[in-house]
Amino acid sequence: MDTNSDSVQFVTLPRIEISFGTAPFGLFLSKCLKAHIPLVRDAVHELTCSNPVQLAGFVVDMFCTHMIDVADEFGVPSYLFFPPSAAFLGFLLHLRFLHDYEGLDINEFKDSDAELEVSSFANSVPGKAFSSLMIDKESGGAEMLHHHTRRFRHVKGILVNTVIELESHAIQSLSESTVPVVYPVGPILNTRKGSDRGQQDASAIMSWLDDQPPSSVVFQCFGSMGSFGADQIKEIAHALEHSGHRFLWSLRQPPPKGKVITSDYENIEQVLLEGFLHRTARIRKVIGWAPQIAVLAYSAIGGFVSHCGWNSLLKSIWYGVPVAT
Template identity: 30%
Template sequence: MPKMKDTIVMFPSPEISHLISMVELGKLILHHHPQYSVTILLTTGLVDPTTMTPYINRISQANPSIVFHQLPFLPTPPDKSPLRSHLAILFESLRMYTPNVRNALQSISLSSTIQSFIIGIFCFSSFDVGSHFQIPTYFFYSSAVVSLAPILYFPILHSQTSQNFKDLTTTYLDIPGVPRIRGSHMGEAVVNRADPAYYEFLDLATHLPKSKGIISNTFESLEPIPIKATADGACIPHAPTPPVYCIGPLIADGEVTMKSGHECLSWLNAQPSRSVVFLCFGSRGVFSALQLKEIAHGLEKSGQRFLWVVKSPPPTEKEKTLGFSSLASKELELDSLLPEGFLNRTRDRGLVVKSWAPQAAILNRESVGGFVTHCGWSSVLEAICAGVPMLAWPLYAEQHINKAGLVEDMKLAMPMEQAENGFVSAIEVEKRVRALMESEDGKTLREQSRKMRENAQVALAKGGSSVEALRKLVESWNPN
């Protein structure tokens, strides 16, 4: 009887950014340990297939050792009532997938030896499935250790107050290894105790210590302070802390970049070195019409060259009643969204792009000297790998925590000062953009960003910290 193939089964959280970083982890494993194959479980119906399907097809063609296993549709849909948050619905959906995950592991084990089961943190309800089959089970955290630490420490934070974190606007939290942050800046899933997602995260925090380890998309020289705090057990003082394997930066390479010939790239090629500030805020980064005008005024007054990706504002209450239930319902008209004459007055030094641009390719252009970002971790890593300093404007999820780490510890970003409701004035945009591109502090950030780019390359080179962490990870599931 022929020896069964050793495989690693992965179950990513059902969002394209989580899938991409987990695929990159799989590719890194295969590059250094080609004796394995990788099987990735995919949910059905939880994400938009128009972006997911082309990506999966490209990966499958380029990487025959990566196999995608589509899980069946859920027999009954989750409760999607308007009172339930997006994350509460996501957690419920993933819990309903548990029998399908069990059946998939059972099926895969008939033809392959499953060496490990790696699950996204939102998929923690499937943790016990791996334990049931006695498969070493690990969590994959696609973000930074600075935002992992508050999750590990969350049961203690929960016990320290009965208030909603969203109401702690002037109260600062002391979390081991993390710069002090306001309670209201905890991740969106945990700021409201009335949201079922709050208790899902509490449950997640109790599952993390039970795993064989946690894989984080970072590298040692980027985050020495939170990495040491977690390794020392400071975030889980009442139980052993599992190993945290820092195996980053994991970012998509050129094969994932769509529309690589985008018009903005040729425009960038014609600009002077390090002269352009790039503004882009991720897939969910939408602003009100008022905020867009403030950004435009600030950019114009700053006198800097800029490339700005603009999305349609969310529909107003009136537009919702007229049937504009989604951003796609509205045609993006820049002339009406931006201040009158703005595009004409700035056409010699600025370019506004509708909806989407090839971010990684832009950041790697010689002309780009600064990046205004929402602090999503994939975007942060792309900037680090390109050596571009950042202006931090967090919007949602764990981004306020990422901002604190970037500004206070990593020294890779300046903060964009926001009102309590998140609003940023034109004066602030003008001041910060000019400081990033012209001031001595901006020059210092630029030099630190250049050094960190080199550190990222070293981490993934032979003998580097991330490659060594990967070696230890593989040894942990196959000690012989």
């Protein structure tokens, strides 16, 4: 997005101090967003009073469904922006239906071999593949998702970050359901190579990639919430070393209790196999945070080992990099 465009105006809301306390992450997120309702209401009121342009509607994020109530107060329609895939939209709607009308407890799928038939997926969905946020009662994730998914039906349309050629089955299944009309508006990507994280880290990575042959490096990255235990890290390191291929590995440590975002290791050698960095020095670069867009755009990258987060998949498709899931 061009932030200098005359057609786009950004409004920064006043800061609110909210105590996390012992509230599960999912419930805290809902509490935080709900607390912003008066601020959004005031900001929209001020804009409509000082601007001759008529208010046409609200576009709200999938976790900001509290703002549908504000749109109703102003007498304008709401549209939902759904950043994940159309298939996942259908999955959430199906789970909400089973929970509300058939008494399904999603937690029953934890460590289960059971599979769920969902119309937006061509194949059944294994319970073991459900997000941990959904089947961890302590996180409050399932309750939060159910709450917001119920509100999806109160909007006039749903804008999904996808393209019909990529998800024709899912989009067709949604068009045959009773949900509001779905608009594929993707892929919406921020392809700017710059980063807020610090240009020094990115420069070192790019400098290493500059020295690698075209399509020779496997990029391994598992998202801002992706981390592994010590035994898994050692197994991955063993496999990478014995593959003999060049690799760029974004390795992050698990988040502290109560948090969801991973962080960099202070000493990465402590979690790797003894001598691994020395033995693989000619073919590897092990990093913490990764400038994913810039890396995938590089000609040296020949493959991407990914957790298959939707943004990661869209970026990889955009730059034509094969994915190993």
